[in-house]
Amino acid sequence: MKAFNVRPNALLSPYIERLWGWESDHDEILNLPILLPGTGAEVFFHYRQPFRGEIEGVLHQFDPAHMICVRGRPIKLQQSGSIGFIAIRFRAGRLHRFTAIPGVDLIDSTMSVTDLWGASGHSLVKDVMNVRSSTSAISIIEKFLTSQLNSGSSDLLVEQAVGEIYKRCSNISVSDVAQKMGVSERELQRRVKALTGHTPVEFRKISRVQHVMRELLLNNPSHMLETALKYGFYDQAHFINTFSSWRLGSPQRFLADVRNKSHFYNTSWNGSDKKSA
Known part of the structure; x- marks a missing residue:
């Protein structure tokens, strides 16, 4: 290929x-x-x-x-x-x-x-x-x-907020983001939901799972617990429950099933595991 x-x-x-x-x-x-x-x-x-x-x-x-x-x-x-x-x-x-x-x-x-x-x-x-x-x-x-470009309904504050959530999803709270953006939590929630269709908490959850699965598929899929903790999950059960909500079974089973499949995750341009949103 x-x-x-x-x-x-x-x-x-x-x-x-x-x-x-x-x-x-x-x-x-x-x-x-x-x-x-x-x-x-x-x-x-x-x-x-x-x-x-x-x-x-x-x-x-x-x-x-x-x-x-x-x-x-x-x-x-x-x-x-x-x-x-x-x-x-x-x-x-x-x-x-x-x-x-x-x-x-x-x-x-x-x-x-x-x-x-x-x-x-x-x-x-x-x-x-x-x-x-x-x-x-x-x-x-x-x-x-x-x-x-700029033909749509953009919101610069939301763009900055979701970028911050994506990069710091392991330990950032909605109040942290709101404070950094200089708005109330309610306003942040309203504006993020209006532009993206998700609340900041929902977006953070998706970001966490995306980071974990990307790292496991690009690197070593046996380090699930370590990787889940790295990106903000309390323990392995917390990650498994979140992943299983998408009706794909357990992440262990998923990783075993896709071992011989391709994936669309890419390494970052600088070759590290840090990747911008």
């Missing part, structure tokens, strides 16, 4: 973590991952076979260009022998800079790029699909995103 990761240009980098892609080799069958809840959002452009997957037991055929914003409903992607896509990875709370669709309507959404951006999104898909190289496609995507 071929893979690439590209940093976005300087204007887009505060909002987009990377542009990346996969392409399967000839006759290669890829065991695609189970997509767990996370804090950001992705937009995929498939120039080969689009994803197929199960969401709450129902088979779903994805559009050739679509978003994925998993918050509470994991997606079990099916294996495929014809994978080729380019994806945009948005930072937590930053997709709203590019679309006016309310955050609550983006939760667990797999909407098409046309639904996300209307006629301009439809034109974007055609332009991306008509070029022959990832470099050209990325140039088209960045130009489009630049034209869409």
